[in-house]
Amino acid sequence: RCPLKESNMVSRYRKEFLELEKIGVGEFGSVYKCIKRLDGCVYAIKRSKRPLAGSSDEQLALREVYAHAVLGHHPHVVRYYSAWAEDDHMIIQNEYCNGGSLQDMLLENAKLGQYLPETELKEILLQVSMGLKYIHNSGLVHLDIKPSNIFICHKMAVAGPAGQEESDSEDEFSSGVVYKIGDLGHVTSITNPQVEEGDRRFLANEILQEQYCYLPKADIFALALTVALAAGTAPLPHNGAMWHHIREGNIPPIPQKLPxxxxxxxxxxxxxxxxxRPSASALIKHPVLSPSREKAVQLQKQLNVEKCKTAMLERELKAARLAETLMKDQTLGSAKLQESETSSKQNSKRLVGGKSCRSVSFTLGY
Incomplete structure (x- = not known):
């Protein structure tokens, strides 16, 4: 791994991006909403703290970049575009999620005394499980799943050719929201782990005990507590009796009635x-979550069937109109032909009559 070094080059960040606003501050550094001057698109630019070179923050920064490089693109993982070092800062260009983080949403709900309903809790659990399945199947674990690392994209609807609204999202979910896993600074390999402990509030006990045989299950543990917070449970403890009580298999009190x-x-x-604990793959197929998913899939299938029916009817109507036009042309052509034949016969009769020999009597004398 090459350490980051200070660069005297012209700032790529200033040259290529127009900074709009700071949208987050975290362990890594600050996140800014920016417009790329070349394509006019909005991105989230993460800029690390100073100094970075040679520090533990550098390892987190490099780890995030390497994780993105391994993972590629998935609809439930925040998309990575580019990364570079500049003046002892690591800069990462990521997808901009227009709904902020789940943590932002929960803070707003807390102010209003509201909780996410059961349907939305299931959406979060289902979609984040999809992202985790992809990460785990890639041979990696996240190790820092929590509300501030789950980001929200509201599906944008655009007008279709017939005035219909079409979603530009890659998935069809009934809530109209896509949840994505971000902040990959703690990601490590399942088979050759170099564990950097994440937030203690969400940390499974076996990680603290340095038992790394079942690392993906630590992500499942953290996801359950994330959903509990979304359901309205009180802020989680960093330590103490309640911290241990949770790790004995007890969900903290949730102030709403759930099945x-x-x-x-x-x-x-x-x-x-x-x-x-269930795996991410098992969660996706779990009966508690599958009805919600199946309903969305079923509705999409029904919509596709109706679209096919409409297209078929349009083709049949077009064929019928074409056949009707051909029949009219044929009838018209037949009528003209018949009229032509009738006229021809009449002319022929007159012509025959003109050539008929009239009776002539000749008297021959001998």
Whole structure:
């Protein structure tokens, strides 16, 4: 790995991007909403703290870049575009999520005394599980799943050719919101882990015990607590009796009524034994979540069927109109032909009559 070094080059950041506003501050540094001058698109630019070279922050920065390089593109992972070092700062160009973070949403809800409803909690659990499945199948673990690292994209609807609204999102979800996993600074390999502990409030006990046999299950543990916070549970403790109580397999109190099966699933996700926790793949197929997903998929299928029916009817109507036009042309042509034949016969009769020999009598004398 090459350490970051100070550069005297003209700032690429200032040259290529127009900074609009600061939209976040975190462990890594600050995040800015920027417009790229070349394409006019909006991006989220992460700029690391100073000094970076040789520090632990440098390792987090490089780890995030390497993780993005391995993962590529997935609809439930914040998209990575580019990264470079500049004046002892690491700068990362990522996808801009127009809905902010889940943490931002929860803070707003707390001010209003509101909680996310069951349907939305299931959407979060389902979609983040999809992102985790992709990360885990790529041989990596996130190790810092929490509300501030889950980002929200509101699906943009554009007018279709027939005035219909079409979504530009790659997935169809009933809520109209796509949840994405971001901040990959703690990502590490499953088979050769170099664990940098994330937020203690969301940390599974086995990670603290340096038991790394079931690293993906630590992400499942953190996801359950993230959903509990979205459901309205009180802020999680950093340590103490309640911290240990949670790690004994107890979901912290949730101030809204949720189905028993849903609560049991969350409880299973924080089971003290990581082996007992479901995998991300199992969560996606879980009966508690699949009806929501199946409904969205079924509605999309029905819509596709209706579109096919409409297209077929349009083709049949077009064919019928074409056939009608051909029949009219044929009828008209036939009528003209018949009229022509009738006229021809009449002319022929007159012509025959003109050539008829009249009776002539000749008297021959001998």
């Amino acid at each position: 028993h099966l849903f609560l049991e699933l969350l409880k299973l996700m924080i089971h003290p034994d990581p082996v007992e």
